[in-house]
Amino acid sequence: GEDVEQSLFLSVREGDSSVINCTYTDSSSTYLYWYKQEPGAGLQLLTYIFSNMDMKQDQRLTVLLNKKDKHLSLRIADTQTGDSAIYFCAERLDVGASRQLTFGSGTQLTVLP
């Protein structure tokens, strides 16, 4: 989606931390999401953050939200080869009856052994 941008590729070594970044343009976003997509599969919800929060931690995942800069990041600690996938960030605006998610183009994470 043109309103949500992500870098296309990220490569890390197994055991390192991964940081996937996302920028969005609409400050009216209510929720921001991270989804994971493995080859040939649908989208798996990883985590989400409400727009009035700065940070959310869930086991190996940490989400940081900077509303001023409209920047969202996902940090994966101790990255494993099973984390290799495409990661999508998405925003939800809740304008009128709309509840649609607007996705970025995805970041391909490759974890090297």
Next chain:
Amino acid sequence: GAGVSQTPSNKVTEKGKYVELRCDPISGHTALYWYRQSLGQGPEFLIYFQGTGAADDSGLPNDRFFAVRPEGSVSTLKIQRTERGDSAVYLCASSFGPGETQYFGPGTRLLVL
């Protein structure tokens, strides 16, 4: 069921033909969404149902696309006079209510020859 299911998983058709794609949401989820994902892109919103009615159909690209959800559960996305540009993965998602997290199915991969 345990998750959102979609049938068929793959559909090959010829240009000009009519296709129907089915989505079975998570039991008890009142909201249902259709998205389309082209190769190398994030999903793009098509239509959102709350119960039996289409609450937001602003993402449908043209009048060849239509979706129904007659009993507020299963939904069918219908594409008339298919074009090669309709080739994509069609994803369905459901949520417990309109403001809740969306859970995605595995998608239907449509190929129009």
